[in-house]
Amino acid sequence: MRVTFATQAAPGRANEDFVAATPDAAVLLDGAGTPPGSDSGCSHGVAWYSRTLGSTLIASISQSAGPLPELLAEAIKTVSSLHDDTCDLAHPGSPSATVILLRRRDDLIEWLVLADSVLVLDVIDAPEPTVICDDREAQAGARYRAEMDALDSGSDAHASAHRRYVETLRSYRNRDGGFWVAATDPLAADQALTGTMPADRVRAAALLSDGASRLVDRFHLATWREALDTLDQHGPADLISQVRTAEHSDPHGERWPRGKTYDDATAAHLSFTSPE
Template identity: 25%
Template sequence: MHLDVIQSLSIAGDSSKANDDRTGAGHAHAWVIDGATDLGEPGLLGNRGGAAWIAAEADRAFAAAPEDGSIEQTCRMVFEQVAARFTEQRTREPESWEIPSASFLAVAVADNVVDCAWLGDCAALLIRDGEATRIGPQRDIRDDETDLARSVAHHGLGSIKRAAPVLDVLRQARSRPGRQVLGIDPAGAEQIYYSSQPCVAGDELLLMTDGFVAVTDLYRLIDQAALPGLLTNDGLSDIAARLRAAEAEDAECMRWPRFKQGDDATAIWLRVVA
């Protein structure tokens, strides 16, 4: 079995800043990566921010993964390569809150099975005969971040330049031990979640970073059950347009508490082929 790419899309939340998402696909595996937003100025890794750096390095590692390896082997290799590159490229010892990290979700297909691996809040759907089934993390995974944003909303949300109390809260959250993320420690691969589902030729897969899946999970603009029909009729760009329009109408992030007006939004839509 292999994967055909139908469409992919990746748009920055702020066109003046780097897009910290990545997506890609090989013969039988695909991935999305969402670098955790930088909470300080670049410098640890030269002129590039840590979020863009880890997204790019992980993307390169997934792209180089052998097609005949298991998804577990692929993910371990990605963790090892990211860790090695960080050791090579860092300019100094990092503060705990500036250590690069990312969410990711990867899939691989073989022998009528789709294997899924993830850490963080990227999402995926398996679509068959117009019906969408969630694979990977479930939709409530963003609740903690929404609650955190709500707790500091009185300081102002959505601004490019964050208020000092908001930045402090974010740095404290980023520094907490035990975060389950793609990071610079190869041992982090031991925390990866895995699942497997039967698949058949003609099934479709939709992989999304949290900025894209917000259209169903955070904003509830579209019901998950309606996504397959919208994809067929209008594609990813129409869904992204609805997403950005809603965010623009809630520029102060009050209706939907969040730390920036628009997040980087990335999706890849694929078909399983025999």
Template identity: 30%
Template sequence: MDGATSHHPGIPPASEYVDALGAALAQHLIPDAELPPALADAIRDTARALGLAPGRSPSSTVAIVRIAVETVSVLLLGDTTVIVGRTDGNHEIHTDDRLGALGIPQAAEYRRRLAHGSGYDDVHRRLLRELQERQREQRNRPGGYWIAEADPSAAAHAIRLDIPRNSVSWLVAATDGAREPIQSLGIPWTDIAQQSADELGALLRTCHSWEAETDPDGRILPRSKRHDDKTLAVVRL
């Protein structure tokens, strides 16, 4: 999960929302539960527990990987990525890119400015505020994008994959804050899939250092802020 804080006053921070949603998911993800209804129940419980309403709530991406006897199931809601490594040596990258596909002009403009050396200036911050407002207008509605927030019906719009288990060798889940610098650094996902927990931690620190020292102003990798939350999870079968 990768949370985003609401700017409405009195709304809990994203970290509190993510912790509550994660705990609720752990309760509802029993072995035979369908993933979208389990996520819907978790969103409903979280909204009730924190007193949240649609449009006045933190939000979070969700990526779920479940390994069953014959099937690997993947659910994606928001722009967290799951990479599926196949037993034949190939791999596939799966991302819910509906937010990025909206084509909101401010998104292209802030990236263009960063690539030309503007840095994170006042104009950049204004563009982000305008972008976030436009995104809120299209959140959890047809023709827009879907995210875990306070509306349980968003779960029904998650991207679903069911893959034969015997065709899967490994999976990597990555937030966009980890995926983007990893791709900029050219580190193969096949290598990452074989790393230990300590090695994954070192990789995330390398990404953070690259952002701070090599690309502090977002010219190489135009992004909304210098550093974003970075999470990686690896499953090997």
């Protein structure tokens, strides 16, 4: 397996994404940022959470052949134990993150996707890539976006609307009828999307935080096939550069209304076939 990846923070902010790989596995997390003026109950912050959970997961997936949901549940419990005596883990804004786990084991590719980061599989002889994304947060949030999306995304009014939007969605987090993310409840791992595919059917895979996938699923400036080709031919940094170009071209969210004008962007490309 050949792995390349790149990650870039949104301008002026700490990077809350995490990406790592072993010879047989990859892990990507996208920390759910806390808007300015909103409390999280945690003194460590989102970047700490995503890096600590990600590091725990990459160690676990290297050492255990157990089911991916089990590994995620144990990792959530481990990270919670590291700050349950200093932070309010019952706070609805406690740090959280999306998770993608991908592992090649024996003759199978196994994956787990929790929340809205995107896994794209380049399947041999398939007309289109297979795209796995958990869109339950987007479904829950759709009814609350109108005010935020109507405002100039560089304005104070937009920042206030975004904070209200995020705080409203907290009541839907990690419950039936809402959406699920890695936070403090290990049961969230059971709600992840999981699957397997014969390894000889998969040419490559892309793991994308939503800050990187927005080139396709929000900006519609590329197809998933074109994104895979960019990753393969030019590398993850080029894909992220295209995202930044698009964001800079629309600083007020007039063409593409969005909560964050700029977002942390992370992309990993895994190739399972030998280069010619």
